[in-house]
Amino acid sequence: MHDEKILGLQCRDCGALIPEKDFALSCGKCGAPLRLKFSPDYLRQELAKGFPAPDSRSFLREWARFLPIDDPGVIDTISLGEVETRLLPSLRLGRSLDVPALHFKLEIGPTLSLKDRGTALCVLKAVEMGRNTLCLSSSGNNAASIAAYGARAGLRSVVFVQRDVSPAKMAKCQVYGGHVVVVDGDMAAASALCAEMVSSRGWFQCGGPNPYRVAGKRMFAYGIVRQLGRAPDTVLIPCGGGAGMVAAWDGFSELYEAGVIKTMPRLVGVQLEACNPTATAFAQGKETVTPVVKKPSLSDAIMNNNPCWGTYCLQAVRQTGGTFISVSDAEFIKAIKDLAAMEGIYAEPAGAVSVAALAKLRAAGFGDPGLTVCNITGHGLNFPQATAGDFAIPAPIPATVEAVEAFLGA
Ligand SMILES: [Zn+2]
8 A cells, every 4th residue: 555645544523543444434433524644745745746747548647646546557447538627717707707817617527527536536446445336325416427437347336316316317327327226215314225235235335425535526626726827716616515625625735735835715615595504504603514404496416405524614614714605596597508608618507506606706795706716517418407498499580691690680
């Protein structure tokens, strides 16, 4: 194992450290989630050599020095050609929102969402550990992501969902060969059964508490700093379960502690008004998150009423001087249309909320966000229904140049 590189798995609450070979999903002493803890000396030395160059085969190859990868050969057995995601400067939308230095981080992997970044490392570790079944509880993008990577790796994927799950969402998982287990109960019941299969059958949990998922996702921060050549001032991150926020905090913190960046970005969490338990806890000054009852929303992503990373999202946002913003369905639908028509970027509802929140930042008293990155977490094709009703096919016109000009009002 890589002792000089990784100190072990460290509890995020009590600080207990266990060897990585004793892999667990939570602290044996207090039950809190674990963080894959890299040696600060190792990170400082490696980062002093500069960031690695992009690798068109897989970002796992490119970032392997900063990931728990012993044998790069395993990457070829699980890879779907995931490459570091694009960072695009805004050409119009930023100016219209009075955020001129706005960038979009398009976290859209081979299965069209951000989930692939964490899944790729989870599945690689499952192969290294000789596990034969991947599992998680999810009704959305994560289900498709593990089913696709499971298919690629030749592993079985099992997804636990609650009753009344959307058939359209599950079809994407099933076409990759994923097994969908519909539990007679709510999402909490589905998650509990998944956890039981992990503990009793040795299945590999690819969901929420897996420290490798967060370790993989933290390269989001490394990618942004390499692409910008500096730290952003503000990063807006959609928060459902909250793993993405915690991973960003981990990644930017490592770069700050190694002296690569001079300041920490302010991290802004974004939730939907229909389900905003972490934003509510933040506004109330609480240190833990109380589950809420979901209200109806057009989006069913980031609608997590009992987020497993909520406590740590609150810490990330408070310690970096950020905030939480909640947006309505009407606001994210406007953001989807604006992003598409003004920038050529088609996002799903959960992916567009970071842009919707930007329009509300100043009103929330945030001040000038400076060099800003909005995390766009999924492609619009994951949920085209969000805006489909707003567009109709126009009536046919005569096949003449004049009729085209009359139709366009030119
Ligand atoms: Zn602990």
